[in-house]
Amino acid sequence: MESTEQNLPQKNHTTLVEFIFLGFSDVPNVQEFLFWVFLIIYVIILMGNSLIIIITNVEPSLKTPMYFFLGNFSFLEICYVSVTVPRLLTDLCRQNRNISFVACATQMYFFLVLGATECLILTAMAYDRYVAICRPLLYPTIMSNRLCIQLAAGCWVSGIPVHMGFTYLIFSLPFCGPNQLNHFFCDIPPVLTLVCGDTWMIEMLIYVIALLVVTIPFLLILGSYVRIISTILKLPSASGRQKAFSTCSSHLMVVALFFGSGIITYLKPKSSYSAGADKFLSLFYTIVTPMLNPMIYCLRNKDFMKALKKFHLKWIVMTHEA
Numbered sequence: 001m002e003s004t005e006q007n008l009p010q011k012n013h014t015t016l017v018e019f020i021f022l023g024f025s026d027v028p029n030v031q032e033f034l035f036w037v038f039l040i041i042y043v044i045i046l047m048g049n050s051l052i053i054i055i056t057n058v059e060p061s062l063k064t065p066m067y068f069f070l071g072n073f074s075f076l077e078i079c080y081v082s083v084t085v086p087r088l089l090t091d092l093c094r095q096n097r098n099i100s101f102v103a104c105a106t107q108m109y110f111f112l113v114l115g116a117t118e119c120l121i122l123t124a125m126a127y128d129r130y131v132a133i134c135r136p137l138l139y140p141t142i143m144s145n146r147l148c149i150q151l152a153a154g155c156w157v158s159g160i161p162v163h164m165g166f167t168y169l170i171f172s173l174p175f176c177g178p179n180q181l182n183h184f185f186c187d188i189p190p191v192l193t194l195v196c197g198d199t200w201m202i203e204m205l206i207y208v209i210a211l212l213v214v215t216i217p218f219l220l221i222l223g224s225y226v227r228i229i230s231t232i233l234k235l236p237s238a239s240g241r242q243k244a245f246s247t248c249s250s251h252l253m254v255v256a257l258f259f260g261s262g263i264i265t266y267l268k269p270k271s272s273y274s275a276g277a278d279k280f281l282s283l284f285y286t287i288v289t290p291m292l293n294p295m296i297y298c299l300r301n302k303d304f305m306k307a308l309k310k311f312h313l314k315w316i317v318m319t320h321e322a
Contacts, residue, residue: 019104019194021097023088023184024279035092041291042085048294049074051308059307065143066132067304069125070297072152076121077290080114083107084185084286091184101171104186109167111185115262116159116213122255123217124151129248130224134231159213166209170195170202182279185286189265189278210266218259225252250296257292261285 024034052074056067087107091097099107131142170188176196183190188206192199228248235241261284298304 018098018100019179019181019186019191021091021099021184022180022182023091023097025097031092035089038085038092038287039089041287042081042089045081045287045290045294046078048291048298049077052294052298052304055304055307055311059311061303062307065128065148066125068148069121069128069152072155073118073121073125074294076114076117077293080111080118081286081290083110083114088184099181099186104181104191105167105171108170108186108188108191109163111187112163112167113159116163117155118258119213119217119262120155120158121152122251122258123220124155125251126221126224126255127151129251130228133228133248162209162213166205169205173197173199173202183282184279185282187265187278187282206266210263214259214262214266218255218263221255221259250301253296254289254293257289258285261289 024031027034053071056062056071056074084107087099128143132139135142170191174196175194179194181190181194192202195202225248232241232245232248261281265278265281265285298308
């Protein structure tokens with residue numbers, strides 16, 4: 001009898017085929033309200049970032065490295081939110097919130113890869129601003145089309161092998177107990193709470209990957225902006241300083257929002273995990289920040305607003321001619 005009981009956990013490990021998202025089931029009275037809020041935010045994200053992609057591609061005045069990376073960033077944001085939000089919207093409309101083991105692993109993999117890509121693209125954007133402001137005479141030579149394409153390709157590809165192996169390791173661990181995932185998507189902290197046994201090794205691996213993917217890019221961005229701000233303060237023209245600060249402050253706001261919430265989520269110890277706080281932080285960097293990004297980059301950017309007005313006028317003319 002005793003040996004049978006000892007074998008039960010092992011049986012659970014091998015027969016686990018799905019998780020159940022608890023999501024926002026603890027607040028059943030606001031499910032419909034949350035659905036409409038998240039749907040509106042998702043539409044804003046899709047429309048705002050699509051507009052940036054279109055304008056940066058059709059307006060000749062925006063054919064610069066800065067807007068090349070911004071176009072990449074906007075496409076990335078569309079992909080990033082589409083990994084989690086459509087599933088969240090579906091779950092808010094139904095009682096059955098099951099997700100298969102394979103689907104959960106797939107969602108985590110794409111979320112991590114795209115998150116790593118975002119860290120790297122933000123770093124590439126900081127490097128672009130550093131060269132433009134600190135080495136303006138060499139800017140056209142350094143930030144050539146070839147280098148921009150290589151940097152963008154590196155950002156998109158670098159996280160693929162790392163997170164493929166990392167996701168495989170996590171889902172190779174034994175799971176036990178209830179298969180209820182107290183979250184709205186398959187993120188690392190809530191999934192790890194369902195793992196049996198010691199997770200010390202995987203936690204150390206998380207810290208190593210976070211150091212490579214999050215902390216080092218964050219420090220590189222900070223280093224770039226220390227040099228940038230130092231150079232801006234030396235500019236003789238007040239209008240030149242204002243324009244440089246305006247461009248850079250937009251990027252810094254996005255960096256602070258994304259990296260700040262990400263570092264808190266992934267670098268805190270498992271023992272301090274709180275489902276409620278984690279869901280709130282996750283909402284912040286998966287939905288709120290991507291919604292704010294188009295507004296931060298566009299509304300504070302005079303060149304982009306001029307291009308937007310020109311595009312709008314062209315659209316009106318084309319519509320009247322049709």
